[in-house]
Amino acid sequence: MPRPYNFSAGPAMLPEAVLERAREEMLDWHGSGMCVAEMSHRGKEFMSIAQQAEADLRELLAVPDGYKVLFLQGGASLQFAMAPMNLLRGASPAERKADYLKTGSWSKKAISEAKRFGSVHIAASTEQDGTFTRAPTQQELDLSADAAYLHYTPNETIEGVEFPYVPEAAVPLVADMSSTILSRPIDVSRFGVIYAGAQKNIGPAGLALVIIRDDLMGQTIDGTPVLLDYKTHADNASMYNTPPTYAWYLAGLVFQWLKDLGGLAGMAEINQRKAAKLYAAIDGSDFYANPVQPDCRSWMNVPFTLADASLDDAFLAGAKQAGLLTLKGHRSVGGMRASIYNAMPEAGVDALIAYMAEFERTRG
Numbered sequence: 001m002p003r004p005y006n007f008s009a010g011p012a013m014l015p016e017a018v019l020e021r022a023r024e025e026m027l028d029w030h031g032s033g034m035c036v037a038e039m040s041h042r043g044k045e046f047m048s049i050a051q052q053a054e055a056d057l058r059e060l061l062a063v064p065d066g067y068k069v070l071f072l073q074g075g076a077s078l079q080f081a082m083a084p085m086n087l088l089r090g091a092s093p094a095e096r097k098a099d100y101l102k103t104g105s106w107s108k109k110a111i112s113e114a115k116r117f118g119s120v121h122i123a124a125s126t127e128q129d130g131t132f133t134r135a136p137t138q139q140e141l142d143l144s145a146d147a148a149y150l151h152y153t154p155n156e157t158i159e160g161v162e163f164p165y166v167p168e169a170a171v172p173l174v175a176d177m178s179s180t181i182l183s184r185p186i187d188v189s190r191f192g193v194i195y196a197g198a199q200k201n202i203g204p205a206g207l208a209l210v211i212i213r214d215d216l217m218g219q220t221i222d223g224t225p226v227l228l229d230y231k232t233h234a235d236n237a238s239m240y241n242t243p244p245t246y247a248w249y250l251a252g253l254v255f256q257w258l259k260d261l262g263g264l265a266g267m268a269e270i271n272q273r274k275a276a277k278l279y280a281a282i283d284g285s286d287f288y289a290n291p292v293q294p295d296c297r298s299w300m301n302v303p304f305t306l307a308d309a310s311l312d313d314a315f316l317a318g319a320k321q322a323g324l325l326t327l328k329g330h331r332s333v334g335g336m337r338a339s340i341y342n343a344m345p346e347a348g349v350d351a352l353i354a355y356m357a358e359f360e361r362t363r364g
Contacts, residue, residue, distance in 0.1 A: 005348035008326035009157050009301060009339040010179070011199040016343075018253045037246040041239055046249075050237070053252030060255060060264055063188050063211060068234040070210040071248050076106075076178045076197035078228075079208060080113035083174050083193060085224045087216060088118045088148050096221065099123040099147040101167070104132045104156025105332060106176060114151070117221060121147065131333070132156060134293035135163040147171050149192060155180040155298050157200070158330045160290070160337070162298040166190055172216060179300050181209070182258060183342060184268035192216050200300070201341050203251035206244040258342070267342055274340050274349045275299040281353045287360040305335035311363055312336070322355050324348075 006013040029036050032045050039046040054069050063069060072078075088096035096118025100111045102125040114120050121144050124136035143150065150169040155162045157179040167173065172192025181196040188194065188211060198207035210230065217231040226232050232240050258267060279297060282288045282304050290297065290304050306312060312328075315336070319327050329335040340349055 002323070004323035004325050005344065005351060006325045007338045007340070007344070007348075007352070009200070009330070009337060010197070011205045012201075012339055012341050013343045014203070014250070015254065015257050018250065018257050018343075021253055022250060036249040039245065041242050041245050046245055049249050049252055050239075050243075053248060053255055056252065056255035056259060057209075060182065060258055061186065061188055061211070066214050067188060068210075068212050068214060068217070068230075070212065070230065070233045071238040071243055071251075072208045072210055072233060073206065073244055075199075075205070075208050076176055076195055077109070079176065079195040079210065080110045081116070082210075082228050082230065083110075083149075083151065083195070084114045084117040084221075085228055086220050086230050087172065087174065087193070088221055089219065090118070090221075093118050097121065097144060097147050099144050099150045099169070099171070101125075101136060101141070101150070101152040102127060103135050103153060103163075104159040104161050105330075106156055106158070106178070107151075107153040110151060110153065110176060118148075123150065126161075131291070132159045132161050133291050134296040135161055138165065138168060141167060141169075143169055143171075145170075149174050151176075155300055157298075157301050157339070158303075158333060158337075160292050160298040160301045160303040161296050162300075164295050172213065179298075179339075179341075182254075182264060182267070183271050183300060185264045198247060198251055200339070201254075201343075203254050204247045207247035207251060209251075270346060271299045271340070271342065274344065274346055275302065277346075277353060278302050278338060278340065278349055281356060285356075285360060287364045288356060300341055301337060301339050303329055303333060303335055303337045305329075307364075309334070314363065315359055318359060319352075319355060322351070324352055324355055327352075 090096040099121050102122050111120055123143050124141050126132055126134050126136055149172040151174040153176045174193040177194050178197040179200045182201045192213050194211040196209045199205040212230055220229050282290045287307050288304050327336050329337040
């Protein structure tokens with residue numbers, strides 16, 4: 001029996017080939033006699049897994065020299081605090097300043113957390129009546145001359161809003177790429193810090209990835225705990241404490257899977273095609289609608305509403321019967337949301353489009 005298509009925003013579906021390989025290696029990884037979850041994180045077996053995963057990630061993203069790659073715990077939400085604790089400069093909160101762009105629910109949470117450690121200047125906000133339907137243009141950014149960094153969320157998972165460009169700033173750029181990393185090539189050299197929760201395009205929940213420029217480490221604000229200092233983890237190859245070893249291993253399998261597919265350029269073509277198909281189906285119908293400005297629509301998270309919201313429950317029930325899971329929109333915005341990360345095959349998007357057309361035919 002074929003597996004259903006899981007459109008969850010996170011934890012999201014993993015590539016089937018990765019799950020099958022993990023199953024094969026579950027009881028005995030490469031003749032070690034151990035499951036990866038049983039290994040010492042400092043043993044030669046796991047060290048080889050960790051080193052290979054980092055090497056593959058560096059290759060996929062073309063990470064330049066002068067950047068550290070960290071595999072941490074706490075998800076992206078902990079990075080809302082770690083970034084300002086490590087990057088803000090100044091002896092007092094009044095001297096610590098950063099620019100933030102407010103474009104959705106996750107950037108709002110990052111802003112709220114950063115305010116605990118210094119002064120936050122909202123360099124742009126696209127909020128209107130409590131909703132977000134676009135990203136600001138570069139011309140709209142009101143950047144501060146004395147900011148320590150500019151933070152933004154390239155893709156807002158809940159609202160389905162994505163930046164169609166990388167903001168320009170004279171200060172280090174910090175990006176929460178949780179829901180967009182590895183979906184296409186990026187120029188890492190344009191960023192000071194990139195961070196991402198794993199549970200969308202990297203691997204299972206419990207792991208966070210951080211890519212940080214070397215010169216941005218080692219200047220934490222007073223009182224920063226040792227475990228929240230990027231330099232602690234960089235100096236110890238992400239093994240100052242026991243890392244989430246099994247999640248790290250699965251992430252490594254995902255990196256290998258991406259390499260086998262031809263890397264991120266090929267993945268970008270697939271992702272763009274999947275998203276274009278789904279948006280075309282929505283736009284070509286009077287029964288479905290997407291609220292996001294077309295040039296700011298996410299490749300990864302596609303929210304949509306039905307013309308008659310009273311049919312939402314019936315739509316979801318029928319979708320489940322059709323093997324299309326977890327399509328309910330976030331509670332803060334309602335409607336539907338199809339998350340179509342790397343692991344979602346194009347056939348899954350085709351199946352969703354066919355179901356949507358049939359539901360409209362019979363209920364519209």
